[in-house]
Amino acid sequence: MKRIIFILLFLFLALGIGVYLYLNQRVVTIEQVFPGKIWAKPIENLPDLKGVGAPTAKNCGGCHTEIYEEWKLSTHANALSDIQFQSELAKPSSPKWICLNCHIPVQNQRETIVTGLINGDYFRPVEIPNPNFNIEMQKEGVTCATCHVRLDSESNQSYVIGGTGGTSPPHPVKINRKQLLDRCYDCHNETYTLNESLICSFQTGTELIATKSSESCSSCHQPEVRRSLVKPSLNKPIRTSHKHGFIGGGVPKTFDLYPDQIRLGYKPGIVLSNIKVENNTIEVILTNSNASHHVTTGDPERFYRLILVGIDRFGKTIYKEETTIGQEWTWSPVAKKVSDNRIPYKNSFLWKLDRPNLPIETYQFQAIHVRLKNITSDYMVQSSGYVSSPYKEQVEKMKDLYPHSSLIIESQYQLKTKSRKDTPLEELFKRNASRKGE
Ligand code: HEC
Ligand code: HEC
Ligand code: HEC
Ligand code: HEC
Ligand code: HEC
Structure with a gap:
């Protein structure tokens, strides 16, 4: 009797292992x-x-x-x-x-x-x-x-x-x-x-x-x-x-690709519709006029950084504010979208600030399209051990080799004359070719 139980137990175990192995190796x-x-x-x-x-x-x-x-x-x-x-x-x-x-x-x-x-x-x-x-x-x-x-x-x-x-x-x-x-x-x-x-x-x-x-x-x-x-x-x-250049956000994969971006069709999605400086407030209005999808789109890491600085009559920056337009995600322990203030087609984004009580003569506005954050590329450099040659050596030097962002709008607003001067896109892209980091 004991022997039969042992044999049955053994057969049962073998079957179990067999089924387990079968299921686990099943293609x-x-x-x-x-x-x-x-x-x-x-x-x-x-x-x-x-x-x-x-x-x-x-x-x-x-x-x-x-x-x-x-x-x-x-x-x-x-x-x-x-x-x-x-x-x-x-x-x-x-x-x-x-x-x-x-x-x-x-x-x-x-x-x-x-x-x-x-x-x-x-x-x-x-x-x-x-x-x-x-x-x-x-x-x-x-x-x-x-x-x-x-x-x-x-x-x-x-x-x-x-x-x-x-x-x-x-x-x-x-x-x-x-x-x-x-x-x-x-x-x-x-x-x-x-x-x-x-x-x-x-x-x-x-x-x-x-x-x-x-x-x-x-x-x-x-x-x-x-x-x-x-x-x-x-x-x-x-x-x-x-044209087959498939230009997107104007942040190419290598620095030597900058001179071709505009020729092959780059246009910023956002347009600076207005800078308004009133008694107590400053309003910057951006409109998605050129892209029939959200800007930014695609990869969730992309965003625009907006920078407003105030310059006094000596040319010194005495005021600076920043904000971003994009999505924010957390990736661990679970990937989750936290916020999203991107601009759908034909919609506008209003950036409203309190007007500082400072002797500012000129405001300068900049929009930067960011593809890769500095902290992300820091992390990539640190974990380059996973990557094999020849890419390993490139990842180690990616701070120098890889464009992280591009300046796509720059405008100066003179308070006295209420006049605005935009830097031409061609000029910005010349500067982009030697700008590093986020
Ligand atoms: C990501 C997809 C994609 C890739 C990659 C691509 N093409 Fe095209 N190509 C298109 C589309 C879409 C059209 C049609 C555009 C239209 O008719 O509006 C097209 C059109 C063309 C035409 C017809 C003439 C013209 O300019 O419209 C030729 C020729 C052509 N492609 C050749 C090439 C060659 C050669 C390559 C590689 C060097 C290439 N394509 C890569 C999508 C692609
Ligand atoms: C030996 C030369 C030659 C090679 C190689 C060649 N093509 Fe072409 N292709 C032509 C010519 C010639 C035409 C017609 C141009 C015309 O009539 O205006 C053409 C036309 C086309 C068209 C347009 C057809 C249409 O009516 O929309 C596409 C797309 C295209 N080629 C894609 C390719 C792709 C992709 C490759 C590579 C896999 C390739 N060709 C390789 C010579 C070539
Ligand atoms: C087989 C997949 C595939 C198809 C099909 C495809 N793409 Fe792409 N596309 C990609 C990948 C992958 C990248 C990004 C590569 C990278 O960043 O390393 C990309 C990048 C781009 C970018 C560049 C974005 C930027 O900011 O640099 C544009 C624009 C684009 N694709 C447009 C198109 C268009 C238009 C078509 C159709 C005609 C198309 N793609 C079809 C896979 C595809
Ligand atoms: C009406 C024109 C228009 C159409 C249609 C359009 N795009 Fe775009 N797209 C743009 C412009 C302009 C930008 C540049 C945004 C910027 O840098 O401000 C852009 C940017 C992109 C980018 C880069 C995103 C980023 O934030 O860096 C990708 C990828 C892209 N488009 C893919 C596509 C695909 C795929 C389609 C079709 C489903 C498409 N686009 C249709 C105009 C257009
Ligand atoms: C469904 C197709 C698809 C698959 C699968 C895919 N990708 Fe991509 N990938 C894309 C497209 C499309 C883009 C371009 C997106 C854009 O420019 O907005 C891209 C862009 C990228 C970029 C460049 C991002 C940037 O901002 O320039 C990286 C890095 C990337 N993919 C990594 C990966 C890795 C790693 C995997 C596998 C885990 C993967 N992709 C799987 C379609 C794909």
Whole structure:
């Protein structure tokens, strides 16, 4: 009797361990864990494109020279080499394969193919080597093929998605402008809670839709220009084309990108509508006139810092006030939005201050668009041990290498004459190229 109980106990235990091991080693498909999420998988491996070869940006650039040069200066082209991205990617808490799905979104850019998740756990991907891995293309970040190249499942051939039509390319093309324009939403309009402290919160698309504007992201971020779509030697007609610099908040990823921001389409979202100095109060009014989404938008860490200083007749600063426009989040123990005073499209922000009783002759107002806070980059420098070469060395020097913010509005208000003088944007961007920190 005793023996039977022992055997039964043993069998029960073995079964338990077996079931435990089975459940814990079970490979679950990505679709089951992230149903309907486009960013959960890269775009499938793309075979060579007829008339082009490998679908790399560099190859596209062989003919589409100007578009390629513009794209190379974009944040998209820097989406992998971005020092901040590399620093965050290296954190042990980052599910790297998910991050890479939006920052290098084509399977050809990836060393491995993720075939499933052990026990459905996104920290335990099952990975096999990718036979079509292209190391050149990996470096290209959000490369041309992200938006433009797909696999025709019937012919098993790659083709280009175009938006113009009536053109004569040497490569297969299917015209679907809407698909091209809608592509932005896949990455720029996602809010998803992965776990308590890992939340992605990009609402730019929802913000645009709420304005009922008929504009697309590209209307502003890919300004129109008349030109040939390809290099002159191919003798193609002048057509309506779109700049591919994808300029956003005017804080580029490296200092040497500053000189191209305005040429490629940078415009501040906010406009200084008024500075009013009355008997007891000062009012500064900013209006979101240029961006059909909130400003700031996208990454929750971004904000505008507003600075008002008072200068006396000797040119000395005798008064200074600051405030911010943006979101505030706490990230631990759980990620949570604490406050949000961003400006929706066509709305205004009123900054009201008590007028100081000081011999001020001139007020100077500045708006600074901040992408990265000093305390955040301090922390990144401290934890650079997680990052591997060559990015480690860059993260260590990121205070010098990485633009944290840009000055986007500066205006002087003379009390006596009640006159206002705005510093031209070109001048501000010359200064930005050598401004460091927040
Ligand atoms: C060998 C030269 C060459 C290469 C390489 C090349 N293209 Fe083209 N492409 C052309 C020409 C020529 C046109 C047609 C221009 C015209 O008729 O005005 C064109 C047209 C296009 C169009 C517009 C089609 C339309 O009607 O909207 C897109 C989009 C495009 N190419 C994308 C790409 C992408 C992406 C790559 C790289 C994967 C690429 N091309 C590589 C020569 C090239
Ligand atoms: C596959 C994902 C993906 C798609 C699709 C995509 N983007 Fe992006 N975009 C990114 C990533 C990632 C970054 C930021 C990279 C970084 O900062 O390292 C970015 C950055 C930008 C920025 C720069 C913001 C700044 O201040 O520097 C703009 C503007 C932008 N995208 C516009 C667009 C538009 C317009 C479209 C559609 C035509 C689009 N994006 C489609 C992933 C995507
Ligand atoms: C009517 C023009 C307009 C449209 C439409 C528009 N944007 Fe913008 N966007 C701007 C302007 C202007 C800025 C610069 C804000 C600033 O620096 O003050 C901007 C900034 C951005 C930024 C940088 C955010 C920041 O605070 O640094 C991103 C990312 C962006 N836009 C993405 C998009 C996407 C995605 C869409 C479509 C869903 C879109 N935009 C539609 C005008 C527009
Ligand atoms: C983030 C998405 C995105 C990326 C990356 C991208 N494009 Fe485009 N491209 C578009 C969109 C959207 C349009 C259509 C704009 C419209 O019609 O309003 C377009 C249009 C074009 C056109 C048609 C002519 C024109 O200027 O409208 C060509 C050619 C082209 N792209 C080539 C390229 C090449 C080459 C690259 C890489 C160097 C590239 N694109 C990268 C989104 C992208
Ligand atoms: C759904 C697509 C998506 C995923 C997944 C994603 N990102 Fe991004 N990431 C973006 C977009 C879009 C931007 C640009 C946002 C903007 O400019 O407002 C961006 C920008 C960034 C930036 C630059 C922020 C800045 O202000 O310049 C960093 C750093 C970053 N991502 C890190 C990560 C890390 C780490 C992961 C994985 C935990 C990750 N991303 C996953 C889409 C994505």
